[in-house]
Amino acid sequence: MLSAPDSLPVFLTRRNPFLALHPPDSQLCVSVVIPARNEADNLEHTLNALRIQRQADGSLIPWAQYEVLILLNNCTDRSVAVAESYQQRYPDFPLRIATIQLAPENANVGTARRLLMDEAYRRLLQVGRPHGIIASTDADTIVDCQWIEQIRAEINQGCEVVAGRISTRPDGNQVRLNHLRDVTYRMLIARLEAYLDPLPFDPWPRHFQHFGASLALTCVAYKRVGGLPKVPHLEDEALYTALLRTDTRIRKSPTVRVTTSTRMHGRVAIGFSEQLRYWETLNQTNQSQLVESAGAIIRRIQNRQRLRSIWQNRATKSSAADVQLIATNLLIDTDWLECQLEQASYFGQLWQEVDAKIATGAWAVYWKLVPITTAIRELRAFLNTADTSNA
Numbered sequence: 001m002l003s004a005p006d007s008l009p010v011f012l013t014r015r016n017p018f019l020a021l022h023p024p025d026s027q028l029c030v031s032v033v034i035p036a037r038n039e040a041d042n043l044e045h046t047l048n049a050l051r052i053q054r055q056a057d058g059s060l061i062p063w064a065q066y067e068v069l070i071l072l073n074n075c076t077d078r079s080v081a082v083a084e085s086y087q088q089r090y091p092d093f094p095l096r097i098a099t100i101q102l103a104p105e106n107a108n109v110g111t112a113r114r115l116l117m118d119e120a121y122r123r124l125l126q127v128g129r130p131h132g133i134i135a136s137t138d139a140d141t142i143v144d145c146q147w148i149e150q151i152r153a154e155i156n157q158g159c160e161v162v163a164g165r166i167s168t169r170p171d172g173n174q175v176r177l178n179h180l181r182d183v184t185y186r187m188l189i190a191r192l193e194a195y196l197d198p199l200p201f202d203p204w205p206r207h208f209q210h211f212g213a214s215l216a217l218t219c220v221a222y223k224r225v226g227g228l229p230k231v232p233h234l235e236d237e238a239l240y241t242a243l244l245r246t247d248t249r250i251r252k253s254p255t256v257r258v259t260t261s262t263r264m265h266g267r268v269a270i271g272f273s274e275q276l277r278y279w280e281t282l283n284q285t286n287q288s289q290l291v292e293s294a295g296a297i298i299r300r301i302q303n304r305q306r307l308r309s310i311w312q313n314r315a316t317k318s319s320a321a322d323v324q325l326i327a328t329n330l331l332i333d334t335d336w337l338e339c340q341l342e343q344a345s346y347f348g349q350l351w352q353e354v355d356a357k358i359a360t361g362a363w364a365v366y367w368k369l370v371p372i373t374t375a376i377r378e379l380r381a382f383l384n385t386a387d388t389s390n391a
Contacts, residue, residue: 031120035112036139067094110235127177135216164214164256178279197305213234294378
């Protein structure tokens with residue numbers, strides 16, 4: 001159940017009745033949400049991209065089918081003026097603005113995005129769209145001209161969540177090479193997962209991202225996990241974890257694309273800007289980023305697939321030897337794994353427990369971290385060999 005006290009109507013419409021005065025259109029299918037704080041320099045570009053969303057044939061998506069909800073929270077720049085001016089210039093564009101001054105303990109992106117997503121959920125249900133789409137992006141992000149169309153296409157294929165591919169704008173940042181290496185490493189892992197543990201609803205090609213700059217889900221999926229978790233930051237990561245835990249069908253689509261900034265000083269205490277600063281520190285001290293090795297990744301994914309197969313066929317009693325093999329490979333206790341298999345309601349729940357157990361056990365001692373360039377080289381070698389053998 002979504003918690004009613006955190007809904008936007010309670011928090012916002014008393015202070016800013018604009019949302020209440022603009023009920024959702026009866027044709028509404030997609031509600032886009034944007035939390036914004038001090039984004040005066042970026043906001044117009046973000047809104048321009050959303051205003052000219054196109055269908056597969058190149059024609060504009062009718063504005064009756066989607067809306068944009070923006071929450072301007074604790075702004076000290078011209079963000080409110082920019083948003084209101086934009087609204088006046090394009091009065092027919094369904095841009096719904098709310099402003100709020102959150103208390104210091106709640107003045108974070110987690111609260112802002114949760115208020116927005118709860119309101120989007122409420123508005124879609126108000127017009128009878130339980131399978132309507134809540135689509136999140138950020139105020140420093142420019143979505144592709146077919147962002148909404150591609151999200152809808154993926155949902156129509158049977159998935160419940162669509163995570164978009166997020167690229168960064170080239171800006172001469174000194175840590176861009178670090179970022180590109182990190183992307184390469186994670187894309188290779190995504191390819192490896194598609195090869196060793198394929199999922200029918202998320203086939204290759206796919207990517208690795210699942211962040212608030214491009215994350216869409218149905219109202220049904222949002223309700224199933226109780227809405228956006230109440231965390232001050234990394235709320236997108238917390239939502240993704242909750243969705244995985246309940247075996248939600250998640251598609252990491254390469255056709256759903258956005259471009260975002262690479263600023264070093266972000267609006268949140270923890271996030272992409274912190275990662276950029278971490279890379280900057282590594283560069284200044286001539287250190288390499290350390291990551292999980294190719295061998296460890298391969299071993300983990302192979303055994304996840306074996307465990308998934310046992311889970312999917314749990315109506316037939318699994319062989320104790322099969323469970324023991326997985327436990328041995330993952331360096332965890334066999335009896336503990338048997339117990340988790342019996343107790344879990346979802347495979348995602350089971351694997352998250354296993355993953356947490358691995359992190360606190362002998363795994364990290366056995367599988368040492370390696371420089372990211374080494375891991376990339378080894379992952380490429382494994383995948384090239386796999387491609388050759390399958391040719």
